[in-house]
Amino acid sequence: MVTRRDLITYTSFSMVLSALGFTPAVFAAQGLKLGTDTPFSFEGLIQQAKESAKSPYVAPQQVPDSAVASINYDIYSKVMYKPEYALFNEGVSRFPVTFFSVSNLHKLPVKMAVVENKRAREIIQNADYFIFPDNSQGALSAVKGNVFSGFRVLEHRQPLNKPPVKDWVSFLGASYFRAVGELGQFGVSARGVAINTVFGDTKEEFPDFTQFWFESPEKDSDRLVVYALLDGPSVCGAYRFDLQRTQGVVMDVDCVLFLRRDVGRLGIAPQTSMFWFSEMAKGSASDWRPEVHDSDGLAVLTGSDEHIWRPLNNPLQIRVSAFSDNNPRGFGLMQKQRDPESYLGSAGYERRPDLWVEPKGDWGKGSVQLIEIPTDDEIFDNIVAMWVPEHEAKAGSEHQFSYRMHWLADEPYPSTLARCGITRLGRGGNPGAYTDPAARKFMVEFHGDVLEQLPADAHIDAVVSASRGTLKDIKVNKLPSDKGHWRTFFDLHVDGKEPVELRLYLKSGDKTLSETWMYQYLPFTSSPKPLQGV
Template identity: 30%
Template sequence: MFDRLLNAPLKDTSSMLLTLFLSCSTGLTAGRLSAEDPCLAVGSYKDLCRLAEHLSTQPHQPRASLPAALANIAYEDYCSISFRPQRATWWGKSPTYFETFHRGFVQRDRVQIFTISESETTAIPFSKDDFVYGGSLDAATVPDDLGHAGLKLLHTLEGASEAQELLTFLGASYFRGRSGDTRYGTSARGLAINVALNQDEEFPYFRAFWVVRPQPGDRTVEILALMDSRHVSGAYRFQFAPGSQESRLDVECQLTFRSQPEKIALAPLTSMWMWGDGLQGPPRDRRPACHDSDGLLVRQQVKAGQPAHEWTWRAFARQSYPSVSRIAVDKLTGFGLMQRNRAFYHFDDHNARYDLRPSVWVTPTTPWTDGHIELLELPGAHEGIDNIAAYWVPGGSQAQSKRLTLAYSVAFFAGDHKQQSYVSRATDLRLDRHPGQRTVDLEIRFSGPAVAEMAAESPIQIDTDALRAKVLSKRSERTETGDRLVFLTVQLLEDAPAELAVQLLDGKRVLSERFTYLCPPQTPEFVYPAVYTRQE
């Protein structure tokens, strides 16, 4: 049955467009260190859970202020502040070490950082000696007790000659990871509150981190984090396993709510999609595509107690307004924002190298049932602003729980999900609109062993569903490489975008993932600033 997706414009578009870009400017006061600071008593995740629970009984504290010289600093001057590598904690003493981020520009939150070594907790104080101040910023205007903005973890992978930056925590509850063979792209967050509603979103933030010093031979690094916001206090434990082909974070968290928000979003992912399959870019930008990821992939158990799983692929689309789509899920077994197309010629960008951006996949290790995956797509002004978000919205008692305990993993890797190796995937989409006729021709390419192994003369069923549209014709062709091209002609019945779904079957045997797409009647119009087109 076709999963009906909610797609509707949101009223508060101006704040919505900025939240994903400027979210790291939110937070609250993380007080200066004192001998009585309870953070110094945290030596384990259990200790942190007790601290977070106690914090939830206290009134929420306002954000820390930022000196004017740093609050008003230009982006270029902020980027000119660089950390001195030899000042990093454990530099030269361990294959894993970390640096800190300087506060300034939109990085306003004051964050405390500690290390835990042999059950001893030690504060990492802010020091101007850790940084090189370039640009126009006068280091004398920087307070000696400024505090940190976040941290970055560096690790020397097996067989590598030098360390690479593989994980960062910076801004609100954002974190980014990558494997050795990818670059930073899609980000993750600890939690989102009241996202995609007609009100201001609340951004919880990590106000303190504890990095546990790894022992010789350890393959993971443990990082504890204390979350805080108006509605919630939370304890997080991250176990980071860096890798050349895949880096993974195992996440445990306990959330205690001061008051119940209207909506919570778990394991949020944030990305960027400007144009690509189904949408052309600006006339003066020669790049065929511009995106950190090209679709949302969802894996769910079809019926409780049965081993069968269903894969749903939602190719990204941009409307001229912020839109929200929902995919109902009985039992979630995974979801992610994927950079499926990794051919360099698909992007033709020597600078951004979008072909090297990672896919990011969330796997629950505690039951996530009776909820939905929500996809937020914003128009986006340019590629410097993240305009895509996906997250799990729980239902039932989990959505109203005073205390919530979760466990899941977040993996960063190149390309497709390895467990999807047999089922055929939608790897290309082309649209041809007919002005004045309200019809659209779609060409969808399905690739993978399930269709490649089918004989050329074997019939394949094309199962389609359409909401606010009618499928006028459908057929498929086998290519020389064994792929299947599916051709649809669709008549759009309303002014609102049509919701389409396509899946290939051989009798009752599923051959492909379930391709879904939000297709507007007309090509959305966008104004791209000239400064962001590469040919200006």
């Protein structure tokens, strides 16, 4: 609570500092040491990135290993940033900014600066801004130079001598960042750009955000504008993030990329998540929980207004799927299963956010690409989704993209048609007649108002197609316990080990009733062995 004395003191100091060329918003960072001011604008940052891309890449210098040797994962989780040094912790802003220290996991220091009236002042970094447990900072306190590895935006101002305030956005490591959804949980991550992710024998690159600029916010604003410079061996880029705290988090992103060399797979608005297993296809005795994943499917809204739902796989080998499109309207990794019993209270997976990317302007032709990488544990992010433009990404080329990111509990623009629900797999055939051990039965649920209005004897057709194999026993029926849910069953008979691309939607006459379910069936990972008699 701000007292009258606080207000008078703040106002008096603001008047004095304004006369000296400082403003109230910069005064909000008075605990931090700031450098001299220099001109700043997004246009200038774009020009800086363009000029830098003309020169050979020079890797930024990391802090010495000896300086962070004692700051391991366990210690790092206990390091606290002192609230008296929080950026915007006083004054007009609702959302203070605090910083992460370098560690033996994140050795690259990142420059930070405050922007006011198109003038930027760099934050002079110091290990004294942090509280390290058991004096674990060791040699870091002797480092002369930058020691911040990233930042977080807090939900509200941080009182002194109180427990840390929860954050709603964080940027940490390479070009990774994440935000909470409306259920208050972190999960899926995003990146500034993806370079050659799973592209032949080409090694993937992870460009870094090497500097951030924080624009002084307006009074009581629910927004925070952050600028970033991205640099890597193949690319240099300028970013503008308009972060807004809503029921979840909304980010408006503008980026301009300049390529130093050819890129085989240029991933725009990439997302990274974890999918180990679900109840749909769980390996025997792999884990005691029914499901473990941050996301369970990819949703796409095409330029022709088709809603697509694609459940995720944990394959035995890397799989890349491409959904070709022209000017997509949106895509994202979603957590559709929200029942806590599906995860048995583990890690809050039912509260993981959905991340929806909404393109702005003309993105042209390309594809939403989904990359699924094998994993045998929940600690690895093995799922990537991104937009890959059709045109080649050549050295010397420039690429501009604008988009909005929605971190929510569902798609921001859900289909008015029936939506895909649970997918189940089992042995093909019927009890007592499992004659083909390679056959698989699929059950896909659909739900929504358009189905709720139909009687149980309504004639609904399931339009099913497979890239290979034979489809049999296609049925659609209504769940007796829920008038808004219908189930589709079909058997797939297929030989060989190559993937099968499946596609399904519901219709009645000429009227489409549902969004489109798509799935990549992997026979060599999913086919059951024949049962042996006892």
